[in-house]
Amino acid sequence: MIKFFRHFRQAMVKENRVRKYMLYAIGEIVLVVIGILIALQLNNWNTERKAEIQEVSLLKEMRQNLERDLSDCRFNIKENTELNNGISAVSRQLEERIPFHDTLRTHYANIWGSTLQYMNSSAYDNLNSIGFDIIQNDSLRRSITRLYSERYPYIKTLEIEFDNKIQLNEMLPQMNAKVIIDPARELGYPVDAQSLMDDLRFKELLKSCGSVRSFMLSLYKGLEHDILALIKQIDEELKSRE
Numbered sequence: 001m002i003k004f005f006r007h008f009r010q011a012m013v014k015e016n017r018v019r020k021y022m023l024y025a026i027g028e029i030v031l032v033v034i035g036i037l038i039a040l041q042l043n044n045w046n047t048e049r050k051a052e053i054q055e056v057s058l059l060k061e062m063r064q065n066l067e068r069d070l071s072d073c074r075f076n077i078k079e080n081t082e083l084n085n086g087i088s089a090v091s092r093q094l095e096e097r098i099p100f101h102d103t104l105r106t107h108y109a110n111i112w113g114s115t116l117q118y119m120n121s122s123a124y125d126n127l128n129s130i131g132f133d134i135i136q137n138d139s140l141r142r143s144i145t146r147l148y149s150e151r152y153p154y155i156k157t158l159e160i161e162f163d164n165k166i167q168l169n170e171m172l173p174q175m176n177a178k179v180i181i182d183p184a185r186e187l188g189y190p191v192d193a194q195s196l197m198d199d200l201r202f203k204e205l206l207k208s209c210g211s212v213r214s215f216m217l218s219l220y221k222g223l224e225h226d227i228l229a230l231i232k233q234i235d236e237e238l239k240s241r242e
Contacts, residue, residue: 055134056241062123062144063234069120070227076115076220084213086110091206100193108188111206112175114163115216117155117223124148140233147226155219163212171209174202 089107093100124144127134135141175181178196181188190196 052136052241054130055136056238058123058127058130058134059234059238061126063231063238065120065123066227066231066234069118070224070231072118073220073224073227076117077217077224079113079115080213080217080220083110083113084210084217087206087210087213091203091210094197094199094203094206097197100190105187105189108179108190109181109185111179111188111209112167112171112181113185114159114167115220116159117152117220119148119152119156121148137233137237140237143230143233147230151223151226155223158216158219163216166209166212170205174205178202 086107086109089104090111092098093104093107127144132141132145135144178191178199179188180191196202
């Protein structure tokens with residue numbers, strides 16, 4: 001096409017047909033500009049398409065991460081429920097001065113301990129390095145940020161700085177001195193059942209641990225709700241891309 005215009009331009013110059021030459025010269029320029037615009041549009045489309053493919057891939061990976069987190073969260077809910085039940089049963093036995101019996105053994109094994117929530121963050125780490133703007137849905141982007149940068153760190157801080165310190169620094173020494181638990185941590189019994197009923201420090205500490213367990217249980221249930229909500233949002237977003 002350009003070669004054709006070149007020959008035509010030379011013919012116009014020879015014939016002194018300047019006006020027509022100018023028109024065809026402008027036509028050449030317009031064609032070049034249109035070609036550049038088309039090339040830029042194609043480049044932008046390719047860039048956007050690649051970004052969308054990357055976004056969908058990250059969301060699918062994040063969904064897998066969240067499924068594993070959900071499984072761990074539900075395990076923590078189960079464990080904290082058992083711990084809470086054990087603490088309640090032993091506290092009631094000590095307060096009501098009920099003689100120790102074999103059915104209490106499983107409860108005594110569950111009056112000490114805590115849990116940790118594991119966070120599978122590979123997709124979030126990749127998203128953090130790429131940039132959150134790759135998530136086109138504003139509501140979904142806010143939900144992801146809220147869960148990973150606020151909810152998870154908050155729970156982790158409470159687990160390590162609050163719950164674990166109480167268990168290790170206060171409850172564990174009491175347990176080592178006053179309760180026998182088998183190596184499998186399935187059964188336990190008091191060293192001196194009668195004196196434990198009169199041990200005010202132990203009973204108060206047990207009540208405090210019960211409050212901690214109830215609090216942590218509520219946090220894990222809240223986390224379960226948030227994870228399920230985010231999974232639903234991701235599913236809806238992925239379905240809209242099909």
